[in-house]
Amino acid sequence: MPGNLPQQDRTKVVVTGLGETTALGGDVAGTWEAMLRGENGVRLLDGEQWTEDMPPMIGGRVRTEPGPGLEHKQRRRLSRSAQLAVTAASEAWSDAGLDTAGVASGRVAVVVSAALGDLHAIIGGWEALRSRSWNRVPPLTVPMSMGNGAAGAVALLVNARAGVHATVNACSSGTQALVxxxxxxxxxxxxxxVAGGTEAPLHPLVLASFxxxxxxxxxxxxxxxxxRPFDxxxxxxxxxxxxxxLVLESEEHARGRGARIYAELAGVGVSSDAYDMVQPDPSGAGTAAALRASLADAGVRPEEVAHVNANGTATLPGDAAEAxxxxxxxxxxxxxxxxxxNKSMTGHSLGAAGxxxxIATILALHHGLVPPTRNFTRPGDGVLVDVxxxxPRKLGDEQNVAVKNSAGFGGHNVALTFRRLPRPLTEPDVEILP
Structure with missing residues (x-):
């Protein structure tokens, strides 16, 4: 369990690479700049899946399609969820400088998670079976739909030989991957x-279910x-x-190769509500337990935390319990x-959200700026938090700790505590957007 070793005797875990593709941008820089501006990534969904007999549906489709950056074989053999993961992982691996640095493949692992796997592949195979015949089902339907499909694709990308993992914790899957x-x-x-989450849930069946x-x-x-989270x-x-x-490394390994360090992943905390499969415990006790465990694991007092990146789904019970x-x-x-x-701008990407x-939490520390929450005008009943x-809001020079909070169906609660480390004199300054 986290925290068994005293902090001074424990290997420090640091973040050296970031990659993403979202409804706000096709990479980290584009997404971050749009977040600071409070832009909207939610739009009316259209295309052949969204037929005229359906009610209008909205969602946060990625700003940049994954195809152009992938090899032809990857476009054919990977599900949409895996294509998104490979796109983000390629950026993170390069951002960490590992595309040119020598790293032992037997010391590299992958943990990439999704809440749903990829329903597009499953449903597409089923439709081929029903409308054509059993021998016309795409041969890669099973591997394209598996929950670990994206993790396997990322492992192939970075030649990871120390293990491939896929943690499925509903909407906290991506956060649990980092734990x-x-x-x-x-x-x-x-x-x-190489760790994180991915999801491609914009299918009529998924939206109809929610x-x-x-x-x-x-x-x-x-x-x-x-x-409208918390509104x-x-x-x-x-x-x-x-x-x-994200690319995580031991601090010793990162400093040994002269890597740029964004932040330390200083503490992790996990709890479960044991209350309901869908509804959160309205007391917020599970959220509080995960947060306290993460802070204790990091050796951080609550008053040291400058910023919390909330789960903030904009549901009535979810936001109230989290608050x-x-x-x-x-x-x-x-x-x-x-x-x-952030879901006020990107939508809720389920297993990818955490x-x-x-990444937004880390960049808030790294740049000293907290992105705004879009569509917030006045707090809902009982929402007594500083939204x-x-x-954006500027952080002070001494405000070095931020927390990411996540929750998911089944009562999962996961909290991560990040700490900004002193920047070496040899590390280049990073421009802070206004």
Missing amino acids: TAAELIRRGEVDVV GAMRALSKRVDDPASAS AERDGMVLGEGSGI QGLRSVFGGTGRGPAVSA AVES VHGG
Whole structure:
């Protein structure tokens, strides 16, 4: 379990590479700049899947299609979810400088997760079986639809030979992937882990299912204002697709090769509600337990946390329970950290969300700026947290700790604590956007 070793005796885990593709941008820079501007990535969905007899549906489709950056064989043999993951992983691997550095493949592992696998492949195979015949089903239907398909594709990309893992924890899958990756490094099993999440859930069946649960926003006539985390007028989530991949290393390995370090993944915390398969515990006790475990694992006091990147799905019970958990750990508005909810701009990318939002959390520390929450005008009942809105908020020079909070169906709660490390004099300055 996390935290068994004293902090001073434990291998430090650091982040050296970032890659993503989201509804806001096709890479990290594009997504980050759009987040700081509070842009909208949610749009009306169209195309051959969305027939005229269906009600209008909205979602956060990736800004840049994955095809152009992939080899022809990858486009044919990988599901959409895996294509998104390979796109993000390629950027992260290059960003870490590992595309040119010599790294032992037997010391590299992969942990890439998705909540759903890839339903496009499953449903496409089923439709081929029904409309044509059993021998016309695409031969790669099973490997393209498997939950570990994206992880396997990323392992092939980076020649990882120390293990391939896929943790399935619903909407906290991408965050749990980083927990698993950190523990592999802490135990000394590997030097490098390529970790994160991916999801391609924009299929009519998935949206219809969430709609039947009454979990989706009904603002289909105004997609830009539909996702409203923590707002008094929120009425449900908006789904999105995308992938976020990070390169984690032991600090010794990273410094030994002169890598640029974004932040330390200093603490991890996991809990479960054991309350309901879909609804969160309204007391927020599970959220609070994961947060406290993560802070304790990092050796951080609550008052040291400058920023929390919230789960913030914009559902009525989800946001209320999360706000309760945050308040119980950090205190109410005016005393607690600056809270941001990225799903207001990207939509909820399920298994990818925690990894995409971990990248935003790290960049907030790295650049000293917290992105705003879009569509927030006034807090909902009981939402006594400091939601950043209207524009980015600058962090002070001494504010070096931020937390990413996640939750998922089944009662999963995962919290990550990131710490900004002193930047070496040899490391180049990074431009901070206004």
